[in-house]
Amino acid sequence: MTDSDISALLGADGPFARELPNFAPRAAQQAMARAVEHAIAERETLIAEAGTGTGKTYAYLVPALLSGERVIVSTGTKALQDQLYFRDLPKVRSVLGARLKTALLKGRANYLCLYRLDQTVREGASFDRLQASQLAAIRAWSARTKQGDRMELAEVPEESPMWPRVTSTPENCLGVECPFFDDCHVVKARREAQEADLVVVNHHLLFADLALKQEGFGEILPGAQAFILDEAHQVPELAGQFFSQSISARQLTELAQDALGECNGITGAIGLVLEPVESLREAVRKLRLALDALPERGPFHLLEQSSTVREALHDVRELLAALTDVLASQAERSRGFANAHERAALYSERLDRIVEQANEQDVRWYELFPRGFALHATPLDLAAPMRALRERAQAAWIHTSATLSVAGQFGHFARQLGLDDPVTLSLESPFDYARQALCYLPPALPDPSARDYTERVVDAVLPVLHASNGRAFLLFTSHRALRRAAELLEGRVPWPLFVQGTAPRHRLLEDFRASGHGVLLGAASFWEGVDVAGEALSVVVIDKLPFAAPDDPVLQARLDALEQAGINPFMGWQVPSAVIALKQGVGRLIRDVHDRGVLVLCDPRLSTKGYGRLFLASLPPMPRTKELGDVQAFFAETTTM
Known part of the structure; x- marks a missing residue:
């Protein structure tokens, strides 16, 4: 494709103007499409600020679909991700006649886990009437859904406590040893993504994957020649979350709950597991109570100044280590126990690292929630890990949003992400x-x-x-x-x-x-x-x-x-x-x-x-x-x- 070809496609006499009602040709859109096309071809780093109404979605989708390269488009929110995949992408593909494989991929918490649904139904826990009806709705939907994307089931609200029970986390997934592996919605979605020419993800998933890849877990997303980050103004904060080490009360209590659930049907397990699980739960509860006197969030040294918090934190570490040892003794008895042991060992190591390792590169801090807490170690400077990530990918990186510059300058955004010599483009909104x-x-x-x-x-x-x-x-x-x-x-x-x-x-x-x-x-x-x-x-x-x-x-x-x-x-x-x-x-x-x-x-x-x-x-x-x-x-x- 030449620059003039891209411009012509989006121009007054092009197929978009002919085939899409209400399509308005815009010079700014064409300029951005040319810049994106060039960035993909030359593996450049591009920052493109496109004012509201520029039509930036088409400006990057057209060159992405015509590039012949594998492209990952990442959005700021799941709502925008769905809009892009179900509304914008089909229109652009149709006009271009592009015969490409595309895929939508979300984080695993968005997909129904058939194993955990089965476990929840078997447990027969005493749910209140609302939760019981939501579980019934999820069961009925599970029989007819092809994708297993919880967005399909609007009648169970996003904040329902039933969703964490019937979705999996990277820690509690049983992988190939899961009895439902062949029908797993997460596995199917990932397989489709690995075979696709263009994958639509969100920033949470993109950085979770890139951060995991760093730790040697292998990549979920296919190796791509171009990454297009829409709503890129959100990237610095999100990247910080994914390069952080964190441990939360919720992770510890879910580990305890899953370890206890795994005792069903395994002779003698409950006698060994119940006491350390209950002790850990109680220690987590006591630590949360001890934290009550502190501000909602703050630097780690505030925890270290309180003897009550120090003791409670010490107890959690000791009891987590004790539970890890007990789970090690049961790890060969079931895949679920092996998984729980791996999680306990990981959490124990992470907690020790956050509590003990004070270094100049990290900021250690805590935050409190109504019923929980989280402890973090976050890199002070994201530029270095972001730079390393881009160098490893050897791809084009295109950052776009309506809000990336300050008085026309991109220095602040570029400095945060370690973008040393980016190509920059500023496009005014067509609005009067x-x-x-x-x-x-x-x-x-x-x-x-x-x-x-x-x-x-x-x-x-x-x-x-x-x-x-x-x-x-x-x-x-x-x-x-x-x-x-x-x-x-x-x-x-x-x-x-x-x-x-x-x-x-x-x-x-x-x-x-x-x-x-x-x-x-x-x-x-x-x-x-x-x-x-x-x-x-x-x-x-x-x-x-x-x-x-x-x-x-x-x-x-x-x-x-x-x-x-x-x-x-x-x-x-x-x-x-x-x-x-x-x-x-x-x-x-x-x-x-x-x-x-x-x-x-x-x-x-x-x-x-x-x-x-x-x-x-x-x-x-x-x-x-x-x-x-x-x-x-x-x-x-x-x-x-």
Whole structure:
């Protein structure tokens, strides 16, 4: 393919314009497709920022399908993965007439495990009525599903406690010795992926596989000549998770539960296993209680300062080692016991490593959950492992998202991933922001640290909501501010309120769209990946600049390391990261060429601090105002159009 061939395919006289209704040829899309085609052919590293509405999905799928190479496309979320595989990919294949094998591959927790379903049914545990009906629904579905992808079964919600019981983890999978191996959904999905020319995965799976490959477990994903990472702004944080060593209360209690379950039908096993299992469970419970006095997350030295926590942690290590020895004595009696022994030995080694090995390359830290905890050792610098990973793959690496640059520069993103000399491409959105949008900076708001800040934000936003007749997203940087704003708005506005946490995210969005004039209040997960085109969303309010929480121990250690290297950590890390997060939130406003809307940025630091200019310079080119009258005029104009 030549550059002009790629452009022609996506051009005004090309097959996409002829065959797809509503397809609009875009110069930016064609430019990106040419850059992706070149990157694949030359095995380049490309960073392509494509503004909302560029059509980046087609811009990478067309050259990927025509390249003749094996390509892995990775997305930020499972929802985007499904949309790409079931909606976009079939259209592009059809237009191109591409006779290629494609496959969808998710992490194993997304697939029904027939062995664990069978075990759960046999155990006959006393489930409550809801769980029993969900188990019955899963059993009925298991008889008819071909893929075993739990996304197919919408009637059992994603957060149901039944799913962990009927799906497997890498640790508890029995592999080829499983009695259901021939029908295993995970094995089938992986086999299809290994035979496919183009595989659609998500970042979680991609990095889990690449990290495992590092440890010599062999690769799940086929060796590819090109990796295309969509929603690439999420990659630095996710990569950090997968290059970490971690151990959690949940892993330990599941190990105990599985070891006990394996005693069924094995003579004398329960007499040996029950006592060490119960002791470990109790020790994990005591450790969680001892951690109660500590902040939700923090550096490891906080644990070491408490004698109660130190003793509880010592007991968990001792009892895990004791259980490992008992399981070793039973390992030859069943594949399940052998598996439980391997897990116990792995967890024991990992726990010892996290507790004992303090080195300068890692940040050791903990986090607490309502009923559990996790201990981690995370690399301080991801650039080195990421660089090694790319060198081993010898492939093209294409990173794309609407939000990768800070005031037009890609240095922050490239530095995090160790991209030394990438090809970069910045493509403006085709939307006419000057006509379609207005940015309102409410005057006279106090510093965000003021005690009554959220009250003042709500007061400033109410007249905007009246001008727009609802139809708004209010995005908050903390759940506390979100809850306070919901209290303040309750009873003061005539429109329905949709508050994050009161229903699953997808249902809130569906109800918000259907309401026509709703007001949705959301925190972190609503800042990105939410697409509400049309009149249902005409206002996006952002309460504060989204600086990362100062209690993040990994961030704190990175900032300290930057300071020691002579780099200003605030301007060198915190501001660029917050700019990229802000761009994600702003991106919710204008989703197609017909949208019109007002962006309300409440944080006065945009005007009062020097770094505020960097945030404003990174936003789409829309007019700005501090006059409420301009906002009212904007919406008055909308109603007369």
